[in-house]
Every structure is written in structure tokens, then in C-alpha cells.
Amino acid sequence: xxxxxxxxxxxxTATALLVSALLAGCSDDDSGDEDLTAQELSWKDCPSPxxxxxxxxxxxxxPGGGGWQCAKMKAPRDWNEPKGDTIELALIRAxxxxxxxxxxxxxxxxxxxxxxxGVTTLPSFGPTYEKLRTRYDLVSFDPRGVGxxxxxxxxxxxxxxxxxxxxxxxxxxxERTELLNTTKEFNAACEENSERMLPHVRTxxxxxxxxxxxxxxxxxxxxxxxxxxGTELGGVYAHLFPKNVGRAVFDAVxxxxxxxxxxxxxxxxxxxxALDNFAEDCASKAEGCPIGATAAxxxxxxxxxxxxxxxxxxxxxxxxxLTETAATSGIxxxxxxxxxxxxxxxxxxxxxxxxxxxxxxLADSANGRRENGEYSNIIPANVSIxxxxxxxRYTAEYVEQRLPEFRAASNLFxxxxxxxxxxxxxxxxxxxxxxxxxxxPGSAPILVVGNTGDPATPxxxxxxxxxxxxxxxxxxxxxxxxxxGAYNSKNKCVQDAVNGxxxxxxxxxxxxxxx
Numbered sequence: 339x340x341x342x343x344x345x346x347x348x349x350x351t352a353t354a355l356l357v358s359a360l361l362a363g364c365s366d367d368d369s370g371d372e373d374l375t376a377q378e379l380s381w382k383d384c385p386s387p388x389x390x391x392x393x394x395x396x397x398x399x400x401p402g403g404g405g406w407q408c409a410k411m412k413a414p415r416d417w418n419e420p421k422g423d424t425i426e427l428a429l430i431r432a433x434x435x436x437x438x439x440x441x442x443x444x445x446x447x448x449x450x451x452x453x454x455x456g457v458t459t460l461p462s463f464g465p466t467y468e469k470l471r472t473r474y475d476l477v478s479f480d481p482r483g484v485g486x487x488x489x490x491x492x493x494x495x496x497x498x499x500x501x502x503x504x505x506x507x508x509x510x511x512x513e514r515t516e517l518l519n520t521t522k523e524f525n526a527a528c529e530e531n532s533e534r535m536l537p538h539v540r541t542x543x544x545x546x547x548x549x550x551x552x553x554x555x556x557x558x559x560x561x562x563x564x565x566x567x568g569t570e571l572g573g574v575y576a577h578l579f580p581k582n583v584g585r586a587v588f589d590a591v592x593x594x595x596x597x598x599x600x601x602x603x604x605x606x607x608x609x610x611x612a613l614d615n616f617a618e619d620c621a622s623k624a625e626g627c628p629i630g631a632t633a634a635x636x637x638x639x640x641x642x643x644x645x646x647x648x649x650x651x652x653x654x655x656x657x658x659x660l661t662e663t664a665a666t667s668g669i670x671x672x673x674x675x676x677x678x679x680x681x682x683x684x685x686x687x688x689x690x691x692x693x694x695x696x697x698x699x700l701a702d703s704a705n706g707r708r709e710n711g712e713y714s715n716i717i718p719a720n721v722s723i724x725x726x727x728x729x730x731r732y733t734a735e736y737v738e739q740r741l742p743e744f745r746a747a748s749n750l751f752x753x754x755x756x757x758x759x760x761x762x763x764x765x766x767x768x769x770x771x772x773x774x775x776x777x778x779p780g781s782a783p784i785l786v787v788g789n790t791g792d793p794a795t796p797x798x799x800x801x802x803x804x805x806x807x808x809x810x811x812x813x814x815x816x817x818x819x820x821x822x823g824a825y826n827s828k829n830k831c832v833q834d835a836v837n838g839x840x841x842x843x844x845x846x847x848x849x850x851x852x853x
Contacts, residue, residue: 397461428486448568453719455485483539559584573776593799610748612793660694668700
């Protein structure tokens, strides 16, 4: 199971649990002496999403009418050679609903992953961000390596089906060897199909793209809303361009002080907490919990299901089976948001009756697979960006040594998340650093929002981000809630604080708590 994207684009719905994708955007045209900051974008009606973006139909009209517009922006393929070959980055925008006199500029969103397509995700949240559209152009983009922006491509759809069926929690030497071999095969396919892009998908590259985007959009400052991995991208931007930061919000915050191992361990504890909360919620229902009499019973039955699936999978989405690995992925996917707990309950009820369809669909959503069997490039992009960013390369022997600590963090998810540390083994490009540098002295205030029940980016990361940004930059706001992220929970206190800063420049008091 590859490293789960640090942000699951919260655009999941009950009817859109599957995603998919394909299409390139790489140009070998020499930009010569072209000034890329002076380029003019040609905004047009948005096409239907490509396979790499996840497929599906064109974005729905905006609330109150009006449509989304899309464009392509040229950027250097290699920022170390800014006059060399260029790539095209896909952008989407919604024009302000208010009058021009109150317009602040563009508000650029990154929904994380890394690997999530902003072009397909932003329209999914049109109503959620409608108030922000009164004074901003709402803008998002596919980061380099993602969607329509020179996407990284690795294995084909059939190979990916097999890849995600593998046993990702080896119990013996033979299974460990198989996991190592399939990881090498996946990574080799990425090199074969995307060799020219792999060295150029680092977060520092995307941050430079952001500053170019700011200039091309005509803004003196970057107004920014980053979610999950988008907070890491925003922090790296603030480090590189502190004087260019305008009004910025980081929500569902990645801990910038953590190594990949510490991130994986933190996620093990975070998802265990989410599972505990899910089990308690189910057991407390007056009408009874269909998957266990008590919270402990719920968790024990899930553990038994996974153990049974390890040796005897059950039918999933035809013709595939629900394996232990797929079921774990599906459960993790459902724990990203409290809105999906009911689907997790339904999936477990179904699985206990020998039908793995719902859990299999949830796993497909996590892996970017649509009902037609096509995959988006969210997983190839996720692995490629993480491995280009992260310097450590872990061995199977090292992972085995660390298993006890991971199991202590989560007896259910510890093994699966520990073995994700092998994702970058034999990766063809060296990782840039142990941790991202987000120190940003001289930056404008950045509102940093942490959620106490966040499984994917545990709450403690928000305070560490504030400390790492530096004195007078990070302003912490706490949301006592569940799920990945705070603003999209629709909590009024959180939304009022964020809107007050982005729309009116009112910085909340440090340490504000919303519940």
C-alpha cells in the first residue's frame, strides 16, 4: 500500500468514491528569452477532466450562476534552468461575485495529497467557499506532476490493479520479498514513463510555480489557502518568498519537524484515534450499533475481519477480491471524514456477510480508481513528490525493527503504515531533505488551523508549524472536532475566523479555540 496521500481531497461523496485519470502537458519548446511573468492566460470554459485528473464531467455551474474558467500557464520544467524547456500547468478560476471595487485579488488553493488535482477539487467545494468569492477570484491548479500538469505516469491500469491487491503487511520472508519486488517494479515503471519529470516535482519547484502564478495573475502578494500537504507547500513558499506572502491560511497542518518515519508513526496514532472515536460513536447510538455491542467489540471485530482477509479474501468489486490490504485502505479512507462513518459502518456490515463491495469501493477511491477501471495519477504523483522531497531511504530490516513502536501506536494500522516507509526504496531520484524548511521571518501573519481529531495530520503539527514559521508569523487556531481539516467541517466559529482574516484582514487572537 503506497504512502497514503497526506491530504485526501475532501471532495469525496457517497456517489463519487472512485476517481481516475491521464493526459500530459509537457512541452519541449525552448522558452528562450521569453519572460514567463509577462505571459497572458487564455481563460476558457473548462473541458471534462482528463484521466489523470480523475475523469468525469465538466464542473457544475457556480452557485447563483456563472461558470468555471480554465487556462494553462507556462513554467520552467527545471527551475535551475529558467530559460530552458517549459511545461504547462493547468489552472481553474471562478470570478468574484462581488463588485470590482471590493476585489482583493486571487485566492489560490492547494488541496494537498500531494497529488490531488486542484482543477477538479475546487469546483466540488463551490458552495463552501462562496463567501470568499465575494472579494477574490477563487483559483486552484494541478501542481507539476499532477493531473493535466505534466503528469507523472507509472504502471498501467491492469498493473495497478495487481499492485493494490498485493499483501502490504508481510508476515514472512517470502511476503517481504514480494513486497520489495512490487515496490521496485512500480518505481521502475515511474522512471521508464516519467524520467524527465521526476527530478522536477519537489515542493520547492511547486513553490516557485506559485510565485510565478502570483505574478501572472497580477497580484503583488500571494493570498493562499493550503490544506494538509498544501500547508507544507505554503510553508515552503513562505520560507522562499516571505515578503510576497499576503493573507494565508493553513488548515489540517503537516508537521514540518517530522521525518517520513515520524509522519507515518503520527498517522498510525491519528487513525487509531479516529477509529476509537468512530467505534465510540457507533456504540453510543440509541438504535444500537450493527457492527458491535461496545466500542471494544467494534474494534475487535474489525481486527478479526482483517486477519481473516489476510488468508481468505472475499469478493470485492468484480472481478477483484477484497484483500486485507484493500480493506485496510478502505477503512483508512472512510476515517478521513466523519461524514463517511456511515459508509464505513455499511461496508463493515456487508463484509461480515461475505461481500466486500463497499470497502473495495472505498479502497478504489483512495487509490484513484474509477468504476471503469481507469486510474488517476494521484498515487504516482504522491509517491513521486514525496520521494523527491524526502531524503531518507528505509530498508525492510529497519521497518521490521520499528514495527513494535508502530503497533503500540495502532494495533490495527501500525503494520500497514510502517511498511509504507518502503515506498521510496530504490527510487531513481535522490530526496532533497530530511524535513521541509518553513522558517519565514518577515512574512505577514499566517493563520494555522489545527483539528484535535484529525487522523491524517495530527493536531500537534499545527503548533509545531507555528513555531517553525517563526515569531510573529504563525497564529494558531484550534478546532475541537473530527475529520481531516476544519474549515470544510462547516463549523461557524472556524469559518468566521478564517473569513474574517481573508476578507477583512482581521487576525484572530492567538490560541483561539473553536468547538
